[in-house]
Amino acid sequence: MTLIKLIRKYLIIASLFVLLIGCISHLLIFRFFIHYSADSVLIEQQQKIESFVAKHDTLPLVWKVILQPARIERRQIDNPDVYPAQMFKDTLLYSEETGSITPYRQLYFVVSYKGEYHLVNINQPTMISDDLFYAIISSLFILIFLLIFLTYVISYLLKRNIWIPLNKNLRELHNYDLKANTALNLENPGIKEFDEINDVIMRMVEKINADYENSRIFAEDASHEMQTPLSIIKSKLDLIIQDDSLKDRPDQIQSMQAISRAVTRLSKLNRSLLLITKINNNQFEDKENVNIADLLRGYLEDLEELMATKDLTIKHEIGLCYHSMNPILSEIMISNLLSNAIRHNVVEGEIKIILNAEYLSISNTCIEEVDEDVNLFNRMIQRSRTKESSGLGLNIVKSICEKSNLNIYYDYPSKNVFRIIVAFK
Numbered sequence: 001m002t003l004i005k006l007i008r009k010y011l012i013i014a015s016l017f018v019l020l021i022g023c024i025s026h027l028l029i030f031r032f033f034i035h036y037s038a039d040s041v042l043i044e045q046q047q048k049i050e051s052f053v054a055k056h057d058t059l060p061l062v063w064k065v066i067l068q069p070a071r072i073e074r075r076q077i078d079n080p081d082v083y084p085a086q087m088f089k090d091t092l093l094y095s096e097e098t099g100s101i102t103p104y105r106q107l108y109f110v111v112s113y114k115g116e117y118h119l120v121n122i123n124q125p126t127m128i129s130d131d132l133f134y135a136i137i138s139s140l141f142i143l144i145f146l147l148i149f150l151t152y153v154i155s156y157l158l159k160r161n162i163w164i165p166l167n168k169n170l171r172e173l174h175n176y177d178l179k180a181n182t183a184l185n186l187e188n189p190g191i192k193e194f195d196e197i198n199d200v201i202m203r204m205v206e207k208i209n210a211d212y213e214n215s216r217i218f219a220e221d222a223s224h225e226m227q228t229p230l231s232i233i234k235s236k237l238d239l240i241i242q243d244d245s246l247k248d249r250p251d252q253i254q255s256m257q258a259i260s261r262a263v264t265r266l267s268k269l270n271r272s273l274l275l276i277t278k279i280n281n282n283q284f285e286d287k288e289n290v291n292i293a294d295l296l297r298g299y300l301e302d303l304e305e306l307m308a309t310k311d312l313t314i315k316h317e318i319g320l321c322y323h324s325m326n327p328i329l330s331e332i333m334i335s336n337l338l339s340n341a342i343r344h345n346v347v348e349g350e351i352k353i354i355l356n357a358e359y360l361s362i363s364n365t366c367i368e369e370v371d372e373d374v375n376l377f378n379r380m381i382q383r384s385r386t387k388e389s390s391g392l393g394l395n396i397v398k399s400i401c402e403k404s405n406l407n408i409y410y411d412y413p414s415k416n417v418f419r420i421i422v423a424f425k
Contacts (some may be wrong), residue, residue: 004319006150007155007158008152008155010422011147011148012151013145015147015148015151016144017140017201017358018144019140019144022140023137023140026115026140028074029045034126035088035105035126036125038126039088039105040106041124042088042105042106042107042122042124043086043107045072045122045124046086046107046109046120046122049072049111049120049122050109053111053112053113057113057116058113058114058116059074059113059120061109069250070122072120072122072423073119073120073121073122074119074120074121074124074411075119076116076118076119077118078117078121079117079287080110080112080117082112082191083108083119084108085109085110086107086108086109087107087108087109088103088105088107088108089105089106089108090103090106090126091103091106092103092104093123095184101373102125104123104124104125104128105123105124105125105126106122106123106124106125106394107121107122107124108120108121108122113202113262118191131338143304156335159231165187165188166189166194169186169198170188171188172184172185172186173201176205177183184201184202184205186198186201186202193267210254215277216277225272226270227267227271230263230266230267231267233263234260234263234264234267235343237256237259237260237263238260239254240256241257241260241277242252248394259363269392272287275332275396275400276395276396279329279396279399279400279403285326286326287324287325287326288324288325288326288327289322289323289324290322290323290324290325290327290330291322292321292322292323292334292355292360292424293318293319293320293321294354295331295334296316296318296334296360297318297332297410299331299334299335299338300314300338300353303338303339303342306342307342309349310342310345310346310347310348310349311347311348312342312348312349312350312351313348313349313350313351314350314351314353315350315351315352316352316353316354316355317352317353317354317355317356318353318355319355319356319357319425320356320357321355321356321360322357322359323404323424324405325400325404325405325406326404328404329400329403329404330404332396332397332400333396333397333400333401333404333422335421336393336394337360337362337397337422338362338395339393339419340394341362341363341392343365344364344366344418345365345366346365346367347368349365350363350364350365351363351364352364357424357425358423358424358425359421359422359423359424359425360421360422361419361420361421362420362421362425363413363416363417363418363419364417364419365416365417365418366417366418367416376394376410394420401422406422406423406424407422407423408420408421408423409421409423
């Protein structure tokens with residue numbers, strides 16, 4: 001839900017709540033003032049009657065003191081102490097004027113003349129409650145309608161003056177490419193808080209650009225500078241190992257060979273780390289529709305000799321499969337998956353490959369299963385399992401899948417069988 005819709009939603013809910021509270025409060029307030037007005041008239045009539053009784057010691061003739069549409073009634077009582085000095089009530093009486101039952105406000109009081117007590121009842125018509133309620137509801141509905149209308153007008157103005165620039169800035173941020181090294185143009189809507197956000201974003205992007213460029217240059221330069229001395233060390237070690245003077249010193253030859261293997265692993269690790277850095281820095285953005293089936297068949301042919309050294313059995317079901325990704329990354333992914341299946345297999349083991357439009361599954365026999373809580377995509381786990389490996393094979397594949405819109409996971413379908421699955425959909 002967008003922010004403007006959320007604001008509109010809460011404004012409408014608040015308006016409905018105000019309508020409910022307003023109806024109840026207006027009804028109570030109007031009833032109070034209606035009673036107050038009717039009671040004032042009744043008290044004024046009471047004072048006139050009491051004044052007439054005090055002057056003439058008798059009640060006035062009813063037809064002479066009727067104040068239309070008021071009604072005056074009386075009856076003789078024996079004990080005036082059981083009645084209060086004034087008592088107001090609401091009642092319904094038949095009205096000759098309207099020909100219907102009408103609400104009245106009543107006032108009861110006691111007067112005394114000629115040694116007798118009389119209870120006088122004055123009835124004053126008031127406004128009909130239903131009419132009052134409907135009038136209040138109608139007026140409040142008009143106000144609510146105007147409020148909702150103004151809410152939409154205000155939201156439209158906000159959208160035009162604020163949200164359109166904000167949405168434009170969001171599109172700029174979505175489409176911004178770090179490696180393109182282009183300027184980020186954000187539009188200020190003229191509101192202090194939003195302008196400050198734009199300034200903060202611009203400063204952050206400038207720093208990210210600088211850090212990205214520095215890390216990219218450092219990774220490439222460090223890899224390049226390390227490869228040269230590593231190559232020199234490797235070549236010199238090979239020359240020393242081939243020296244005839246060391247034939248009688250097998251312990252030194254073994255040490256030299258161990259150093260040579262370590263240098264080889266270090267060189268592979270250097271290239272792998274550089275590759276991961278490039279993948280994470282989105283330096284393989286070019287994509288095309290890659291034929292995964294042809295790629296898989298090609299690597300199976302290239303690795304036949306390596307599989308023969310372990311006398312591995314290959315079973316495969318390769319169907320049509322195309323996926324939009326960088327062709328270089330697709331080759332690295334297939335190569336690493338097959339290499340891991342061979343490297344971590346057992347002698348006379350088996351590799352089973354299934355490829356279709358939905359997923360690629362590669363299963364291989366293995367010596368032992370790994371605990372479910374262990375993450376094989378972690379470099380340190382891979383490194384501990386095979387000392388000859390840099391431990392970055394599955395880590396590289398994981399990075400490629402994340403950048404290529406693929407899902408990758410693994411399981412153990414049966415004992416001593418490891419399976420890794422790359423889901424295309």
